[in-house]
Amino acid sequence: VDNKDSLSIISRFQEYLRINTAHPNPTYNEAAEFISSQAKTLSLDSQILEFVKGKPLVLLKWAGKNPALQSILLNSHIDVVPAEHHKWVHPPFEAHLDPSSGHIYARGSQDMKCVGLQYLEAVRKLQASGFRPLRTVYLSFVPDEEIGGHDGAERFANSDIFKNMNVGIVLDEGLASPTENYRVFYGERCPWWLVIKATGAPGHGAKLYDNTAMENLMRSIESVRRFRASQFDLVKAGLKAEGEVTSVNMVFLKAGTSSPTGFVMNLQPSEAQAGFDIRVPPTADPVSLERRIAEEWAPAARNMTFEFKQRASVYDKFGKPIVSAFDASNPWWALLEEAVKKANGKLGKPEIFPASTDARFFRERGLPAIGFSPMANTPILLHDHNEFLNKNEYLRGIDIYESIIKAYASYDEPARDEASRAEM
Numbered sequence: 560v561d562n563k564d565s566l567s568i569i570s571r572f573q574e575y576l577r578i579n580t581a582h583p584n585p586t587y588n589e590a591a592e593f594i595s596s597q598a599k600t601l602s603l604d605s606q607i608l609e610f611v612k613g614k615p616l617v618l619l620k621w622a623g624k625n626p627a628l629q630s631i632l633l634n635s636h637i638d639v640v641p642a643e644h645h646k647w648v649h650p651p652f653e654a655h656l657d658p659s660s661g662h663i664y665a666r667g668s669q670d671m672k673c674v675g676l677q678y679l680e681a682v683r684k685l686q687a688s689g690f691r692p693l694r695t696v697y698l699s700f701v702p703d704e705e706i707g708g709h710d711g712a713e714r715f716a717n718s719d720i721f722k723n724m725n726v727g728i729v730l731d732e733g734l735a736s737p738t739e740n741y742r743v744f745y746g747e748r749c750p751w752w753l754v755i756k757a758t759g760a761p762g763h764g765a766k767l768y769d770n771t772a773m774e775n776l777m778r779s780i781e782s783v784r785r786f787r788a789s790q791f792d793l794v795k796a797g798l799k800a801e802g803e804v805t806s807v808n809m810v811f812l813k814a815g816t817s818s819p820t821g822f823v824m825n826l827q828p829s830e831a832q833a834g835f836d837i838r839v840p841p842t843a844d845p846v847s848l849e850r851r852i853a854e855e856w857a858p859a860a861r862n863m864t865f866e867f868k869q870r871a872s873v874y875d876k877f878g879k880p881i882v883s884a885f886d887a888s889n890p891w892w893a894l895l896e897e898a899v900k901k902a903n904g905k906l907g908k909p910e911i912f913p914a915s916t917d918a919r920f921f922r923e924r925g926l927p928a929i930g931f932s933p934m935a936n937t938p939i940l941l942h943d944h945n946e947f948l949n950k951n952e953y954l955r956g957i958d959i960y961e962s963i964i965k966a967y968a969s970y971d972e973p974a975r976d977e978a979s980r981a982e983m
């Protein structure tokens with residue numbers, strides 16, 4: 560690209576970043592209009608789906624020459640997490656471009672407005688080069704990923720519209736990489752959000768007695784901490800990657816008897832609870848973890864109960880872990896590797912994404928999905944203060960996608976498991 564082109568590419572990125580799509584009140588309509596107007600400049604078919612009122616999903620289509628072949632879906636989410644404005648060096652929705660470093664500061668610069676617009680810019684470059692896709696390429700811009708994806712990608716993946724798109728491969732977000740190797744993900748850990756509750760006899764704050772709610776809860780917390788340490792030790796020792804162990808972090812504690820002047824100090828409460836964000840790798844045994852929860856972390860014998868606020872399934876309906884193959888059985892994997900190499904990029908080893916993305920909804924439907932955000936030499940700042948992406952890294956990412964989309968959209972072999980998948 561010449562300088563004038565890169566300037567307009569960067570200013571389109573800034574324009575998207577300046578639309579405040581942070582929860583709890585994302586301005587989805589403005590973002591949807593922006594995407595639609597971009598699609599128009601590329602002559603892509605564009606529709607706005609509203610599975611839930613006020614939560615638009617923009618679906619773009621670049622029709623392929625052979626519509627009988629499975630299509631390619633490039634997915635990104637429109638929403639971003641909130642930002643604590645006063646803790647940023649530049650306001651999070653100004654998309655300030657630092658002239659000396661080339662960093663673009665904005666909420667969503669890494670997670671993941673970059674990817675959404677890089678897909679579009681790659682399509683623009685391919686069109687300019689005269690390329691026409693053999694397979695149809697879809698681009699989806701979905702709402703609500705950051706709050707669970709249920710009203711966005713989940714509804715979409717389970718819709719008739721999606722079924723009729725005959726998708727063969729999904730690309731979705733990955734993570735930035737501080738090294739020169741891009742990170743790439745074939746699966747992700749499953750979120751289990753657990754609340755445990757303890758009850759016990761209330762009593763005088765000066766009295767030592769057994770079976771108080773606090774004591775019951777504390778014993779559970781001790782047990783959770785031992786398990787947490789055992790998992791963390793595996794990572795610290797270099798035996799397992801972050802995505803390969805079960806993480807458990809206490810995220811809230813709720814107990815005590817409050818009065819208008821503060822907590823009552825000489826009363827042992829009759830109830831106490833704690834919340835945990837647990838992430839279960841697809842390789843873990845969910846049955847034994849659930850047993851551990853029922854027997855050690857929230858045993859009825861200790862007056863405890865538990866409840867899941869979220870419990871994503873680790874296995875599919877065939878009892879197999881929900882992961883995408885990265886061997887010869889998944890031709891899309893080799894195509895991606897080759898395409899990245901061709902564009903002078905380097906890929907790290909395939910990993911399990913430590914948190915959750917919308918990719919899980921597509922994998923649950925039996926589709927291969929690859930998590931990939933082309934950001935090398937970049938600190939991981941998603942959900943952090945001062946999230947930024949360097950403009951040159953952003954431009955390089957467009958070249959990488961240009962190479963991937965070209966390879967995917969030109970791939971003329973029917974996928975090996977196409978027939979079996981059609982029955983699902």
Ligand SMILES: CSCC[C@H](NC(C)=O)C(=O)O
Binds near residue numbers: 750914
């Ligand atoms: C479980 S839905 C919430 C999704 C969110 N995704 C990321 C990437 O942070 C998470 O893992 O917490």
Ligand SMILES: [Zn+2]
Binds near residue numbers: 636670671704732
């Ligand atoms: Zn994201």
Ligand SMILES: [Zn+2]
Binds near residue numbers: 640670705941942
């Ligand atoms: Zn996020």
